[in-house]
Amino acid sequence: MSDVQTYVQTYGGDLVEDCLRLVEGGDLDGAQNLLSRVGSEPASQRTDERDADLRLAAGIVAYAAGDIESAAADLSLAVSQTRKFCGSLSGVHSFLQATHYLAMVRRSEGQYLAARQLLTEALSISEIKNASLQDVAVLHNELGIVCKYEGLFDEAAAYYEKALLLLESIADVEDSDTASVYHNIGGLEFSRGDYAAAEMPARRAVAIRERALGQESELVAADKAALSPILFELGKMDEAEKLLREALQILESLYGADHYEVAISIGNLAAIAQSRGRLEEAEALYTRALGALEQHLGPEHPEIAPVLHNLGLLTRNRDPEQGRALLVRASEILSSSVRSTHPTLSAITEALQVSDG
Template identity: 45%
Template sequence: MDDGPRNGVTEPAGPDARLLLLTGLGESLRRSGRYRDAETTLRNALTFAEEAFGPDSLDVGRVCNSLGVLYKYIGRFDESERSYRRALGIVEAHLDVAHPFVADINHNLGGLNHARGTHARGEPFARRALEIRQRACRPDHPQVAADKAALAAILHELGRDEEAERLLRDALAVFERELGADHYEVASALNNLAAIQYARGELDAAESAYRRVLMIKETLLGRSHPELAVALNNLAMTVWKRGRPRTAASILRRAVALLHHEVEREQPVRLACLRNLDSCTRSLEGGTVADDAPPS
């Protein structure tokens, strides 16, 4: 006779449930900023999925997509791309080319190329994601807005700020109306809009936007999450350009500390923070001030 859960914990009923548990835990660890623990869990999930469902199963594709996201955050871009491309190959073999999951992976490949600085390579992925999503969803759906915001970030880096700003303002209006003023997607869109304002020399608006981004992310993620480093670096560079290098240096030190244990040494945001902190410190000691634009 079954005597019920042991120690209050119910074992997963089968391989589907076990994989869901492993993948969910890995993604939860990644969202909380515990990237190293997330990698161990997701790699275990991948091994289990390959053995239980086969190496070309949709289940493997889903785990590969999750690993791709994680590796991008850590700064292991080649592994991220391999994971995404494996996921895309599996998904396109099983699903229609206009399936939302195909859009998800194209969105992620666009974001990966944005993170590694290969913006021209990322634009086709971002545009494909948006095109698929627009066919599947209503025009004011938050997922359509998220694809617009991702494409806009790439277009800004390619010097096409007019289209980028239009897409960002469209996306921001949808996020604030549909998700609320303090949602994560609002912070992401604001960050990219602030990058355009910074580039134009609209420093009052940029600083205000970056402070709002930081406030939203601190509320949602906590003050010790490594993802705050992007917002901190961007705010620091804006503050520095406005003539407050001591404040900027203090903000940059916090950013570097947040990234110390969870990302690779060559991860771009970490390198940018270290480079900017070094330049800012030297400027305080009487050296020259470098004008380093914040990463979006």
């Protein structure tokens, strides 16, 4: 009996959902091992549907591992393959799932317009094919994330509200998808500067996800890492640092010291260190975060700009020329990717005016 036949007989053969379950539970190695075992069968012996599932699962696991290049290749192929099976509800689900994850990859690459186009097309197809409300909710949530990154905060809020309404209409129990929406609402309010409004949804995300997945999940760690800067802005420094260090311990144990999510958390820890007067520690942490983000995203990605901004503000007192250079670089990166009203870009512009004044 082949590995694929053994897997189907033992687990029911839902490869994508089993990989997702392992990833969300923090067992990335388990997901990769499952893929390796199932993917060992020659392609000629797999059905087209099974091959599409394998590409989709491989893309999801590669994305979770921070291998954006492999994720993009696998998910692009999965979108093309699953599109052929949209005649059935299961086929529509697979297509929407593949499109959602490919949009996440494009967002992580800073290609916000491409991500929005993928998701808009997917929503149109979901209406034509009468897709599940949960799939539609996930697409609305991801569109909210993309709009938030573009600085379109009102549009993002509307997408999140729609996602929550859909999820509430189909389940009495709040699940991981609901936690994701609350996580993102907290992030949106944080970006708007309304930290008091951000705290409740961010805390709710942590609570829901801990009940669903346990405390060692990567997603729980990500929720804690997102709550931490909100608490920081509210002056709850001890809790903010505690949560962030808990999140970092989980993320580093799962993915190593240079993973994308680790880099984001390191940047937030630098802000806490800076606020507490540990300036040398803060500069070292910002520099480490910047290096890891450049490695994962490239030197011109818009997500690098906030770290450049913070590092520029920190270093300009010691070295005004270096500080200004970092701020200029941050401004140039964001100017080409977000609206002029984006709050981070506005803050960078104000900081440059101070430096030049």
